[in-house]
Amino acid sequence: xxxxxxxxxxxxxxxxxxxxxxxxxxxxxxxxxxxxxxxxxxxxxxxxxxxxxxxxxxxxxxxxxxxxxxxxxxxxxxxxxxxxxxxxxxxxxxxxxxxxxxxxxxxxxx
Amino acid sequence: xxxxxxxxxxxxxxxxxxxxxxxxxxxxxxxxxxxxxxxxxxxxxxxxxxxxxxxxxxxxxxxxxxxxxxxxxxxxxxxxxxxxxxxxxxxxxxxxxxxxxxxxxxxxxxxxx
Numbered sequence: 164x165x166x167x168x169x170x171x172x173x174x175x176x177x178x179x180x181x182x183x184x185x186x187x188x189x190x191x192x193x194x195x196x197x198x199x200x201x202x203x204x205x206x207x208x209x210x211x212x213x214x215x216x217x218x219x220x221x222x223x224x225x226x227x228x229x230x231x232x233x234x235x236x237x238x239x240x241x242x243x244x245x246x247x248x249x250x251x252x253x254x255x256x257x258x259x260x261x262x263x264x265x266x267x268x269x270x271x272x273x
Numbered sequence: 274x275x276x277x278x279x280x281x282x283x284x285x286x287x288x289x290x291x292x293x294x295x296x297x298x299x300x301x302x303x304x305x306x307x308x309x310x311x312x313x314x315x316x317x318x319x320x321x322x323x324x325x326x327x328x329x330x331x332x333x334x335x336x337x338x339x340x341x342x343x344x345x346x347x348x349x350x351x352x353x354x355x356x357x358x359x360x361x362x363x364x365x366x367x368x369x370x371x372x373x374x375x376x377x378x379x380x381x382x383x384x385x386x
Binding site: 195197199206207208209212249253258259260261262263264265266 | 304306314315316317318321329331365367369373374375376377378379380
């Protein structure tokens, strides 16, 4: 079964501290993985996708097929990073369907 | 990326009634999707809205409860029929662009009394 797991509902860090938001997936094929972010009172927006291998707002995520993980990392958290983060999986069946994790609220304290 | 709008942004409805949510995109897109986000939960795909044909529903969702229209490549509607308090959720439409990336509308917050 296709599944995305984000084990932490809430992650609280101080400004300047490193951040790692965990995401594990279950999928038998070659998935595409995404991180979406929702800031307060804003719509859900794409943060990054694994195939682009880019850094957005200082965040990076590496697909580890051996560990079936796609953790989101940032070396130095900023207060404006406080938001809800969702990890999502798109299977290779080309249906476009996204499977979302439960989401992790990141709280960056001053 | 495409600009997506939804109407209404929020509504409070009585049980047993129906509500139609509109999703408008500023460019032609092939794939449009409807998701539900129940309180405290993640997003769950309801159906894929296919232009010119019937929507494709996910397990647990049926056409009688969530009829969908897709009259053209820029517009879709989702109706929540015979509502009950359990239908209180945020309903979101999304579109997939050529990059196989989905972009989301602002959502419609529905409360059923």
